[in-house]
Amino acid sequence: MSGRAVRVRPLRPEEVPAAVDVVARGMRDNPLHVAAYGRDEHRRLARHSHLVAGLFGASADLLLTGAFRDEVLVGVCGAAPPGTCRLGAAERLRMLPALARLGPAAAARVLSWTRAWYRHDPGSPHVHLGPVAVDARLQGQGIGTALLAHQCRRLDDAGATGYLETDKPRNVTFYRRSGYEVAGRTTVLGVPNWFMVRAARG
Incomplete structure (x- = not known):
């Protein structure tokens, strides 16, 4: 698929299950997910699938955007x-069933993780980015760049501040290229x- 055009558009409701799978595969080996879910990669994949499906189902206001190549969801x-x-x-x-499926120890670690992130949320209005994920086998091919460019255009059109979290040092550089700075x-x-903010423009 490398080199083929990427099309970015809002996801349709029937595409959400595929989006859960892409996010779970794309983020399975993130350092924070290894710490929260354990070292078994199959268990991490299953646990993050449960959590993401619960989040997508519970968050009525979350706007989901997909990146497609040849009509295949890749990001x-x-x-x-x-x-x-x-x-x-x-x-x-509504999130409780998803947390229960993680098991008590992993659920406790996820709750500790989310509490730590909540403490860093900006007090001023912002668009909170995440999750951002590209299918594991396709990372490094410009798909994440296309998704982020689309989101930054939306931020600029709205004159809105962007905010995100990341647990990967290389992502800090990636987001900085689009105007996010470590806060x-x-x-x-x-x-x-790292907690990053992109100041409102326009």
Whole structure:
């Protein structure tokens, strides 16, 4: 698929299950996911699939965008509009079955991880980017760049501030190329995490 055109568009409801699979495969080996889910790659894949499916089902305001090559979904980007990135009480209840499927120890680690991220959320209005994932076998082919360019155009059209978290040092460089800057850093489950902001433009 390398070199073929990438088309980016909003996902349709019937494409969400495929999006869950892409995100799970694309993020299976992220350092934070290894720390949260364990070293068995098959278990990590299953556990992150449960969590992402729960998140997508619970977050009514999350905007999902897909990157396609030859009509095959190869990348996914979520974006929570201002004021919607923290789950409300009803949404947290809808997440409980997904957390239960992780097992008690992994669920506790995920909750510790999300609490640490919540503490770094900006107090001012922002569009919260994530998850951002490219299918594992296709990373490094410009798909993530196309997804991020699409999201940055949306931010600029809206005059909105962007915000995201990452646990991968190389992603810090990737996001900086699109105008994101490091606003904070902490360690979560023993893994370095960076919090990045892209100032509103226009």
